[in-house]
Structures are given as structure tokens and as C-alpha cells.
Amino acid sequence: MSVSLKKKKKGFLLKKEEEINDENINDEQEAPQQEKSDLEEKEEEEEEKPEPKKKHKPVQQKIAEDQTPVDPNVPPQWFNNYVLNEEKKQNELRKKEEKLSKKKLKVQASEDAKEKWNDGLVRDRVEKEVGNHFNRMYFNVFGKRL
Numbered sequence: 001m002s003v004s005l006k007k008k009k010k011g012f013l014l015k016k017e018e019e020i021n022d023e024n025i026n027d028e029q030e031a032p033q034q035e036k037s038d039l040e041e042k043e044e045e046e047e048e049k050p051e052p053k054k055k056h057k058p059v060q061q062k063i064a065e066d067q068t069p070v071d072p073n074v075p076p077q078w079f080n081n082y083v084l085n086e087e088k089k090q091n092e093l094r095k096k097e098e099k100l101s102k103k104k105l106k107v108q109a110s111e112d113a114k115e116k117w118n119d120g121l122v123r124d125r126v127e128k129e130v131g132n133h134f135n136r137m138y139f140n141v142f143g144k145r146l
Contacts, residue, residue: 075117079126083116084109 087109091099100108116122 072123073118075113079117080110080113083113087112 084106087105091105
């Protein structure tokens with residue numbers, strides 16, 4: 001850039017700053033009058049308009065339609081996983097010759113889970129323990145209020 005262009009730009013910028021300062025001074029002189037009128041207008045608007053009452057809409061409960069009924073004779077997935085993990089632990093403790101493959105172990109564990117679940121005593125004990133656990137958790141979170 002040449003020196004003359006820099007001077008022209010500086011002069012232009014100085015002129016702009018002077019115009020902005022002049023506008024600010026004019027605004028400051030007019031501002032008190034405008035502020036009073038603005039405040040008066042706001043007060044009048046507040047007095048004229050009463051606050052609208054909010055209407056609360058009733059909450060609609062959503063009904064899950066896709067829930068399938070639970071068959072009491074079919075063990076839940078978590079019970080199947082529990083039995084499978086127990087079978088895996090027992091399989092690790094066996095000797096190398098007696099160990100089962102993963103696929104056979106899974107099939108055997110699912111069969112054992114079905115047999116154990118069909119036994120009424122085991123099913124009742126498991127459901128009782130789960131119910132007690134949920135009750136304890138509830139009381140820990142919410143206290144003794146029902």
C-alpha cells in the first residue's frame with residue numbers, strides 16, 4: 001500500500017469516529033427524555049394488561065399396547081444368563097478332557113434353566129428374593145413413604 005492510501009484510510013477512520021462521537025452526544029442528550037417516556041409506557045402497559053391465568057392441561061397416561069403377557073413357565077433372560085455363567089464357572093474347573101464346547105455349554109445351560117424354572121420352589125424363591133430386593137431399593141431411595 002502506498003503512503004497516501006494509508007493517510008486517506010486514517011483520515012476516513014478519524015472522520016467516522018467523530019461522527020460516532022457526535023451521535024453519542026446527541027443520543028445522551030435525548031436519552032433522559034426517552035427513558036422517562038419509555039418507563040411511563042411500560043408502567044401503563046403493565047397496569048392495563050392483567051396477567052393471563054395459565055391453564056393446566058390434564059396429563060394423559062400412555063398405555064403400552066405392544067406389551068406381551070409374561071408366561072410364568074418361561075424363565076426370564078437374566079435367569080438364563082445366571083445359569084449360563086454358573087455353568088461356565090463349573091466348566092472352567094473341570095479337567096481338559098471333560099470340558100464342554102461353548103455351543104454345547106449354552107444349550108445345556110438353557111435346558112437347565114428351563115428345568116429349574118419349572119420347579120415351583122426355585123421360581124417362588126427367586127421371585128421372592130427379587131421382590132425383596134426391589135422393596136429395599138425403593139425404601140433406600142424414597143424412605144418409608146408409600
